Amino acid sequence: MAISVKGNTSNVVYGKGDICLKLNPFDNFRLFTLYDDWRNDDRKPLDLSNGQKLYLIFKSKKSEIRIPEYDLVDSNYTVDKVNGQVLFKISKKNAIDILAMDTDIFYITRVYDIMDSTGQKVTSSEEEVLYTGKFKDETSNTVENYTSQVKSMMNLINDKNEQIKKLQDSNTDLLKQNTELTSQVTTLQEEIDKLNSYISELETRLAIYESGNEYDGTILDTNATISYSSTSEQYTEEGMSNSIKTLQENLQK
Numbered sequence: 001m002a003i004s005v006k007g008n009t010s011n012v013v014y015g016k017g018d019i020c021l022k023l024n025p026f027d028n029f030r031l032f033t034l035y036d037d038w039r040n041d042d043r044k045p046l047d048l049s050n051g052q053k054l055y056l057i058f059k060s061k062k063s064e065i066r067i068p069e070y071d072l073v074d075s076n077y078t079v080d081k082v083n084g085q086v087l088f089k090i091s092k093k094n095a096i097d098i099l100a101m102d103t104d105i106f107y108i109t110r111v112y113d114i115m116d117s118t119g120q121k122v123t124s125s126e127e128e129v130l131y132t133g134k135f136k137d138e139t140s141n142t143v144e145n146y147t148s149q150v151k152s153m154m155n156l157i158n159d160k161n162e163q164i165k166k167l168q169d170s171n172t173d174l175l176k177q178n179t180e181l182t183s184q185v186t187t188l189q190e191e192i193d194k195l196n197s198y199i200s201e202l203e204t205r206l207a208i209y210e211s212g213n214e215y216d217g218t219i220l221d222t223n224a225t226i227s228y229s230s231t232s233e234q235y236t237e238e239g240m241s242n243s244i245k246t247l248q249e250n251l252q253k
Contacts, residue, residue: 003131004033022138028090045084051113056088060103065094104134202243
């Protein structure tokens with residue numbers, strides 16, 4: 001069951017127990033529309049016609065204020081009970097008494113008239129609760145309300161501050177990681193530059209070595225090794241071997 005109400009803040013449809021009916025200490029007219037399958041987008045109003053009597057009830061442990069639906073005879077109001085509408089008038093006296101209650105719950109109930117075959121009323125059905133909700137004084141701005149609002153706002157601010165702190169800590173960690181990675185990149189770049197320098201030097205040595213050694217074609221004997229004559233004394237085989245060894249050691253660091 002669900003409800004919407006005119007004379008309150010809006011015509012929003014509320015589930016059972018969700019609405020807070022706002023009253024003031026004067027005459028209050030409230031037009032309700034009751035729905036059955038309200039969660040469906042194609043919600044349908046509850047048919048309140050056919051001899052149904054509706055009541056708006058405010059009840060505490062010590063007292064009960066029962067308000068029947070407004071009598072439309074000789075009134076300018078139009079109420080479509082077939083489409084779930086019911087109008088109540090809460091008099092100034094009732095409103096003052098209601099706002100003085102120690103509870104904040106209201107009920108909307110209905111009772112059927114049971115007729116005989118001649119159309120005469122025989123009895124009434126059991127009273128059925130159609131809707132329950134809460135009410136409050138629309139003119140009150142109590143310290144309690146303000147305290148609740150401030151507390152809610154403080155909780156929200158604390159949550160936001162926690163989120164900000166987490167983001168700041170995360171940002172600090174990322175900056176630290178970035179600094180460390182930048183340092184590592186710089187170190188790696190220096191190592192790469194050194195290796196490139198060694199490679200360049202090795203290539204130079206290799207080019208000079210290859211161009212500075214020629215085979216003279218002389219065979220000493222069958223067990224003799226090939227003889228080289230060096231036209232350049234800058235680099236020998238031993239020097240080249242040491243250079244390659246140095247490069248390998250640098251690559252393994």
